[in-house]
Amino acid sequence: MISLAEAQQLDARDPLAARRDKFALKPEQIYLDGNSLGAMPHAAQQQVAAVTQLQWGEDLVTSWNKHAWIDLPFITAKKIAPLIGAHRDQVVVCDSVSVNLFKLLACALSLRPGRLRILTQQNNFPTDLYIADGLSDLLKHASYRVEKVPVNRLADALDNDVAVLLLTHVDFRSGHMHDMQRLTQAAHAAGALTVWDLAHSAGALPIALDDWEVDFAVGCGYKYLNGGPGAPAFVYAAARHHNALSQPLQGWMGHAAPFDFAPDYRPRKGIAQFLSGTPPIISMAALDGALSAFDGIDMTEVRIKSIALAELLISQVESPPTLKTLKLASPRSAEARGSHLCFQHEQAYEIVQALIDLDVVTDFRAPDLIRIGLTPLYTRFEDIWHCVDRLQKVMVNKLYAAPQYASRKSVT
Amino acid sequence: MISLAEAQQLDARDPLAARRDKFALKPEQIYLDGNSLGAMPHAAQQQVAAVTQLQWGEDLVTSWNKHAWIDLPFITAKKIAPLIGAHRDQVVVCDSVSVNLFKLLACALSLRPGRLRILTQQNNFPTDLYIADGLSDLLKHASYRVEKVPVNRLADALDNDVAVLLLTHVDFRSGHMHDMQRLTQAAHAAGALTVWDLAHSAGALPIALDDWEVDFAVGCGYKYLNGGPGAPAFVYAAARHHNALSQPLQGWMGHAAPFDFAPDYRPRKGIAQFLSGTPPIISMAALDGALSAFDGIDMTEVRIKSIALAELLISQVESPPTLKTLKLASPRSAEARGSHLCFQHEQAYEIVQALIDLDVVTDFRAPDLIRIGLTPLYTRFEDIWHCVDRLQKVMVNKLYAAPQYASRKSVT
Numbered sequence: 062m063i064s065l066a067e068a069q070q071l072d073a074r075d076p077l078a079a080r081r082d083k084f085a086l087k088p089e090q091i092y093l094d095g096n097s098l099g100a101m102p103h104a105a106q107q108q109v110a111a112v113t114q115l116q117w118g119e120d121l122v123t124s125w126n127k128h129a130w131i132d133l134p135f136i137t138a139k140k141i142a143p144l145i146g147a148h149r150d151q152v153v154v155c156d157s158v159s160v161n162l163f164k165l166l167a168c169a170l171s172l173r174p175g176r177l178r179i180l181t182q183q184n185n186f187p188t189d190l191y192i193a194d195g196l197s198d199l200l201k202h203a204s205y206r207v208e209k210v211p212v213n214r215l216a217d218a219l220d221n222d223v224a225v226l227l228l229t230h231v232d233f234r235s236g237h238m239h240d241m242q243r244l245t246q247a248a249h250a251a252g253a254l255t256v257w258d259l260a261h262s263a264g265a266l267p268i269a270l271d272d273w274e275v276d277f278a279v280g281c282g283y284k285y286l287n288g289g290p291g292a293p294a295f296v297y298a299a300a301r302h303h304n305a306l307s308q309p310l311q312g313w314m315g316h317a318a319p320f321d322f323a324p325d326y327r328p329r330k331g332i333a334q335f336l337s338g339t340p341p342i343i344s345m346a347a348l349d350g351a352l353s354a355f356d357g358i359d360m361t362e363v364r365i366k367s368i369a370l371a372e373l374l375i376s377q378v379e380s381p382p383t384l385k386t387l388k389l390a391s392p393r394s395a396e397a398r399g400s401h402l403c404f405q406h407e408q409a410y411e412i413v414q415a416l417i418d419l420d421v422v423t424d425f426r427a428p429d430l431i432r433i434g435l436t437p438l439y440t441r442f443e444d445i446w447h448c449v450d451r452l453q454k455v456m457v458n459k460l461y462a463a464p465q466y467a468s469r470k471s472v473t
Numbered sequence: 474m475i476s477l478a479e480a481q482q483l484d485a486r487d488p489l490a491a492r493r494d495k496f497a498l499k500p501e502q503i504y505l506d507g508n509s510l511g512a513m514p515h516a517a518q519q520q521v522a523a524v525t526q527l528q529w530g531e532d533l534v535t536s537w538n539k540h541a542w543i544d545l546p547f548i549t550a551k552k553i554a555p556l557i558g559a560h561r562d563q564v565v566v567c568d569s570v571s572v573n574l575f576k577l578l579a580c581a582l583s584l585r586p587g588r589l590r591i592l593t594q595q596n597n598f599p600t601d602l603y604i605a606d607g608l609s610d611l612l613k614h615a616s617y618r619v620e621k622v623p624v625n626r627l628a629d630a631l632d633n634d635v636a637v638l639l640l641t642h643v644d645f646r647s648g649h650m651h652d653m654q655r656l657t658q659a660a661h662a663a664g665a666l667t668v669w670d671l672a673h674s675a676g677a678l679p680i681a682l683d684d685w686e687v688d689f690a691v692g693c694g695y696k697y698l699n700g701g702p703g704a705p706a707f708v709y710a711a712a713r714h715h716n717a718l719s720q721p722l723q724g725w726m727g728h729a730a731p732f733d734f735a736p737d738y739r740p741r742k743g744i745a746q747f748l749s750g751t752p753p754i755i756s757m758a759a760l761d762g763a764l765s766a767f768d769g770i771d772m773t774e775v776r777i778k779s780i781a782l783a784e785l786l787i788s789q790v791e792s793p794p795t796l797k798t799l800k801l802a803s804p805r806s807a808e809a810r811g812s813h814l815c816f817q818h819e820q821a822y823e824i825v826q827a828l829i830d831l832d833v834v835t836d837f838r839a840p841d842l843i844r845i846g847l848t849p850l851y852t853r854f855e856d857i858w859h860c861v862d863r864l865q866k867v868m869v870n871k872l873y874a875a876p877q878y879a880s881r882k883s884v885t
Contacts, residue, residue: 085530098534106525109755113518117701118497121834122510130702157750159724160572167611183736188725188750191738195723199579202614209736234734283751289529290542290754311607312571313600321839322646324595324621326603338569338600339695341756342702343521422533427733 062380071442077366081439083354091421091444095436096261096401099287108350112343130342140352141295146269151300153332155340158279158294162192164308165277169225169254171307176224183209186233189258219251226253231261231399234426236391238399242273265400267360270297288348296335303331312337354438366437367400374402377449383457390430401434411461419451474792483854489778493851495766503833503856507848508673508813511699520762524755542754552764553707558681563712565744567752570691570706574604576720577689581637581666583719588636595621598645601670631663638665643673643811646838648803650811654685677812679772682709700760708747715743724749766850778849779812786814789861795869802842813846823873831863
């Protein structure tokens with residue numbers, strides 16, 4: 062184990078240390094749940110204040126043009142594109158991850174007529190499974206089937222009946238990271254398309270969607286992109302597919318000429334066809350402002366710090382005998398992980414609550430995981446030290462056994 | 474025509490006059506486009522500031538429980554329910570009008586197996602038509618058909634092949650208002666269900682969804698409800714249908730136990746099953762705060778003022794010979810109208826731009842309509858007087874012919 066002073070020395074040498082000043086975090090705040098809800102960048106708050114006070118408040122409806130609200134889904138997307146290795150005009154911000162997955166899966170199925178299976182992993186993030194099932198149920202006349210297999214059976218299940226391989230890049234529980242390039246190649250070799258969910262990886266580590274020849278992807282605005290609670294999601298669609306798409310949630314904002322109010326739908330060209338209804342501008346403005354925290358960032362540097370934080374956390378937890386009941390439930394190899402770690406313990410829920418009461422925020426994932434998110438833009442090495450220090454207090458003093466933690470209440 | 478002093482006397486006697494103080498409108502601001510984007514209530518801005526600064530900024534992820542973000546779709550819905558004549562637990566706030574229409578149409582079709590037509594009006598709001606077509610195209614194996622007929626053919630077209638009648642209560646162009654109760658009865662008599670779009674009526678006039686036995690409805694958060702640009706929409710589903718529904722956009726927030734992260738979808742009971750992904754909390758908080766402008770309101774009083782404003786506008790426009798080229802394009806009978814009026818003129822676009830430059834905001838609807846929205850919570854009789862006075866300046870001095878208005882740019 063290292064000392065607090067040594068952890069602080071690591072922070073002093075950290076080239077990303079100054080980024081924390083861009084966030085509304087107090088010096089004493091130890092927030093290790095940025096993979097559930099990213100901390101608030103000051104710029105997000107400022108942009109929200111501008112949109113309410115000055116734009117909506119004073120310029121009212123004229124702001125759609127005057128303050129370019131109408132372009133915001135693209136303006137914001139252009140800030141996300143370089144973080145995920147996408148060249149311009151392949152990303153748009155709109156709706157939620159769930160709704161966007163529905164659009165993309167429907168598009169992918171229509172691009173592979175005759176193929177009747179959506180292949181996915183059985184412990185994929187539940188909303189991905191629910192949406193695939195919902196689409197398949199809706200299309201019951203077409204006899205589609207969602208096949209959910211263990212990770213080690215994915216390769217075998219990829220045959221010429223699979224229309225689309227639907228996977229999440231980084232597992233929301235274990236933090237296990239797929240080899241996106243290799244699996245995309247395998248899908249293509251079988252004639253299938255890919256839809257990747259980047260919820261736990263966009264903004265956390267380098268991604269190269271274009272280079273890896275990914276077909277479609279969705280990502281979350283409110284985790285590592287720090288866009289605020291329920292921030293709109295983003296859609297990536299490779300340019301080579303744009304002219305052949307037909308997305309079913311065809312709302313007026315996706316029309317080639319929305320203000321003509323024509324009775325027949327004619328989709329906008331390119332990525333804009335993924336827009337549906339009017340976007341939630343205030344929430345989107347928060348995301349747009351938040352992305353300035355990434356200005357000039359090198360995602361490789363983010364990844365280097367993420368791994369250093371994780372390695373420190375593992376060694377600090379595994380060193381003292383007081384914490385030997387906590388079992389690492391994430392891959393031990395940094396290459397196989399995203400930017401969070403899970404530790405297993407029967408009292409995980411109660412431990413997480415006791416930590417919150419000691420001003421350390423991590424989160425619980427059923428049935429028995431303590432999940433600790435590492436956000437290199439604001440997580441300090443010192444935070445890791447304090448987290449483990451307080452975790453020892455919780456375990457040594459059995460604080461988790463306090464009666465107020467006995468009745469479980471869900472925390473997102 | 475009445476004089477400015479007479480208009481000001483009408484304001485002095487208006488029981489709703491003080492409501493304008495709840496909005497961030499300057500005394501000189503003449504804003505007649507609340508049916509496109511409602512003006513900002515101070516409470517909306519305050520609630521947004523609280524959600525960013527205090528909740529997201531300081532309490533971070535714990536706000537989902539601590540500040541009841543998780544319940545916000547229902548908390549906000551309970552403020553909308555009395556405005557549309559819905560008893561509790563039949564309304565939820567989420568997603569956009571477009572996305573919610575998709576959910577409701579899919580539900581309605583599944584409740585009427587064997588019936589293959591969605592019947593609607595050919596000049597319905599375009600997004601309603603696009604979404605119906607998108608669903609029908611997606612379900613091509615089931616051979617559904619969207620039938621778009623002129624209003625006078627609706628009754629004849631309602632036969633035993635119609636699964637659902639999809640209509641907008643108040644027409645976005647003409648302001649024509651359907652008799653919702655009578656058409657719902659006619660649909661039911663034919664064995665069909667109804668989906669009503671309340672975009673241009675919720676918050677503008679009394680609606681009695683329960684009493685009129687409506688099946689499903691959607692409504693807009695950012696028009697007469699003043700929830701801010703792209704505010705989330707709402708869904709109404711009559712309680713009698715709740716146990717038989719199957720909505721296809723089944724995201725994790727609609728799951729009976731979202732934090733169990735179970736692999737199989739099990740919908741929440743009741744109206745909550747219409748939730749999909751994580752809702753945009755900041756935009757929803759704006760709507761939630763905005764609704765306090767309706768505290769203690771009697772919608773009958775809102776309607777009485779709306780009609781008085783409209784009657785004044787018609788008589789002021791139709792009196793002077795200088796405005797004789799403007800033709801009323803809305804129903805002359807107040808009973809057949811919503812809360813906006815349209816006037817037709819070949820130079821409608823240019824006239825609307827010239828009015829904006831004279832600080833009167835109305836809007837243009839293609840091809841040739843000047844649309845004037847009357848929002849009784851903040852529109853003054855004096856505003857009507859000034860609007861017509863400046864309209865006369867525009868017409869007499871042919872200000873609309875100025876070269877800067879020649880190249881059309883869409884204004885929402």
